[in-house]
Amino acid sequence: xxxxxxxxxxxxxxxxxxxxxxxxxxxxxxxxxxxxxxxxxxxxxxxxxxxxxxxxxxxxxxxxxxxxxxxxxxxxxxxxxxxxxxxxxxxxxxxxxxxxxxxxxxxxxxxxxxxxxxxxxxxxxxxxxxxxxxxxxxxxxxxxxxxxxxxxxxxxxxxxxxxxxxxxxxxxxxxxxxxxxxxxxxxxxxxxxxxxxxxxxxxxxxxxxxxxxxxxxxxxxxxxxxxxxxxxxxxxxxxxxxxxxxxxxxxxxxxxxxxxxxxxxxxxxxxxxxxxxxxxxxxxxxxxxxxxxxxxxxxxxxxxxxxxxxxxxxxxxxxxxxxxxxxxxxxxxxxxxxxxxxxxxxxxxxxxxxxxxxxxxxxxxxxxxxxxxxxxxxxxxxxxxxxxxxxxxxxxxxxxxx
Amino acid sequence: xxxxxxxxxxxxxxxxxxxxxxxxxxxxxxxxxxxxxxxxxxxxxxxxxxxxxxxxxxxxxxxxxxxxxxxxxxxxxxxxxxxxxxxxxxxxxxxxxxxxxxxxxxxxxxxxxxxxxxxxxxxxxxxxxxxxxxxxxx
Numbered sequence: 001x002x003x004x005x006x007x008x009x010x011x012x013x014x015x016x017x018x019x020x021x022x023x024x025x026x027x028x029x030x031x032x033x034x035x036x037x038x039x040x041x042x043x044x045x046x047x048x049x050x051x052x053x054x055x056x057x058x059x060x061x062x063x064x065x066x067x068x069x070x071x072x073x074x075x076x077x078x079x080x081x082x083x084x085x086x087x088x089x090x091x092x093x094x095x096x097x098x099x100x101x102x103x104x105x106x107x108x109x110x111x112x113x114x115x116x117x118x119x120x121x122x123x124x125x126x127x128x129x130x131x132x133x134x135x136x137x138x139x140x141x142x143x144x145x146x147x148x149x150x151x152x153x154x155x156x157x158x159x160x161x162x163x164x165x166x167x168x169x170x171x172x173x174x175x176x177x178x179x180x181x182x183x184x185x186x187x188x189x190x191x192x193x194x195x196x197x198x199x200x201x202x203x204x205x206x207x208x209x210x211x212x213x214x215x216x217x218x219x220x221x222x223x224x225x226x227x228x229x230x231x232x233x234x235x236x237x238x239x240x241x242x243x244x245x246x247x248x249x250x251x252x253x254x255x256x257x258x259x260x261x262x263x264x265x266x267x268x269x270x271x272x273x274x275x276x277x278x279x280x281x282x283x284x285x286x287x288x289x290x291x292x293x294x295x296x297x298x299x300x301x302x303x304x305x306x307x308x309x310x311x312x313x314x315x316x317x318x319x320x321x322x323x324x325x326x327x328x329x330x331x332x333x334x335x336x337x338x339x340x341x342x343x344x345x346x347x348x349x350x351x352x353x354x355x356x357x358x359x360x361x362x363x364x365x366x367x368x369x370x371x372x373x374x375x376x377x378x379x380x381x382x383x384x385x386x387x388x389x390x391x392x393x394x395x396x397x398x399x400x401x402x
Numbered sequence: 403x404x405x406x407x408x409x410x411x412x413x414x415x416x417x418x419x420x421x422x423x424x425x426x427x428x429x430x431x432x433x434x435x436x437x438x439x440x441x442x443x444x445x446x447x448x449x450x451x452x453x454x455x456x457x458x459x460x461x462x463x464x465x466x467x468x469x470x471x472x473x474x475x476x477x478x479x480x481x482x483x484x485x486x487x488x489x490x491x492x493x494x495x496x497x498x499x500x501x502x503x504x505x506x507x508x509x510x511x512x513x514x515x516x517x518x519x520x521x522x523x524x525x526x527x528x529x530x531x532x533x534x535x536x537x538x539x540x
Binding site: 338339340341343344345348355356357370371399400 | 420421424451452453454473474475476477
């Protein structure tokens with residue numbers, strides 16, 4: 001597929017011809033095939049899954065479980081049962097915190113994360129630490145805002161019960177050396193969770209090769225519907241997960257005073273799930289497969305190079321994180337201009353960016369900033385949009401500086 | 403209607419596009435009734451805005467007067483606008499005022515009442531001050 005063919009798959013751009021959408025790190029647009037799949041579910045076989053014995057329910061259940069197989073293939077997991085549907089990456093991390101770690105962590109034990117995590121990979125651990133008396137410690141960070149893998153071992157002792165860090169930064173677009181971080185965790189027998197929220201749409205994932213214990217992402221950042229997410233977990237951990245949401249769909253036998261849980265992964269998916277969303281997510285995985293990561297990376301590398309080159313010509317622009325990028329994400333400030341003012345003006349010119357602390361307040365503060373503007377691109381963007389963006393950016397700057 | 407409301411609505415009606423409205427907002431910010439710099443503390447900070455916005459008040463002759471500042475130009479213009487709108491009015495008039503002013507000046511489509519610009523929180527804070535004064539003074 002060419003860049004133009006890919007863009008044509010997304011109806012948003014037909015409805016918003018004057019808009020430049022550079023906010024894909026917040027959420028991606030959905031291809032027509034994903035939207036059609038969701039509509040088709042409600043129009044043709046709307047029903048509840050894993051319960052009702054009717055034809056529509058059988059189709060819905062098959063499609064729902066087919067999405068699990070598609071995600072299993074996308075991540076190259078060993079079994080479909082290692083794939084748990086959640087409502088997003090945040091939900092997935094909470095699931096690991098509450099169902100896996102809570103039962104084994106004690107007062108003064110340590111959860112090792114980094115100061116550069118977004119709030120989803122910080123707040124659930126803060127909450128668990130509050131509940132259990134455990135502590136949070138932070139992996140050392142290099143100047144390029146990625147974990148300093150040479151200094152990890154100095155942070156590790158027998159109190160560390162879990163390491164959790166992100167794959168690709170939502171601020172700098174830089175990729176962590178998760179291969180090395182996982183290897184260190186593995187050698188010390190410490191479970192490790194990789195937050196793939198910003199990686200999933202940009203790079204192929206092979207959880208078998210990575211050998212991480214947990215990997216999570218949100219469907220809406222992979223051209224899928226909001227309210228869908230994935231937790232991959234190695235089977236040996238998943239077996240010991242204690243459900244923290246209870247109700248229908250996660251039990252086999254229910255008496256008035258007791259019950260028995262369903263098999264995995266269903267016991268972790270209480271209640272009627274987001275059926276249309278999960279089926280839509282399966283279609284999003286099909287879409288990504290049909291484009292292929294080699295094409296995705298080729299397009300995104302070219303867009304990132306162009307954006308970087310053009311942004312370097314803008315006076316007084318200061319980028320947050322200067323290392324190589326694995327995703328076309330650019331967070332920056334213009335000296336003398338408040339990020340809120342700049343983003344407000346860009347919005348008036350129909351440019352969608354994000355500003356503020358970008359759900360990574362500790363990291364932004366660590367950089368000595370109160371906020372920044374983030375432009376995040378995806379495969380459906382093109383060079384013309386980058387050129388137009390730069391013209392408008394300069395116009396906005398001169399408006400605010402006069 | 404509040405003291406300066408009609409004048410502000412008239413002023414905004416003179417502008418044809420958002421650029422002119424923003425220019426006017428920024429100019430308003432330049433003449434803002436500044437908050438005492440010593441009061442730029444967390445106590446007077448409006449929580450949840452993407453920019454820092456401080457707001458304080460004074461109660462004299464049965465009327466409320468507001469003072470503020472912000473570290474961003476547009477937010478500062480917004481605080482100045484709100485101060486211009488509410489200052490010099492009685493707590494009762496402030497509390498009973500209908501919040502459709504931003505629709506009347508056609509600014510709502512630009513500066514929606516989202517958490518990011520803190521507009522609704524500034525108004526909430528002003529009404530809270532008015533409520534407290536009303537209760538204090540019977």
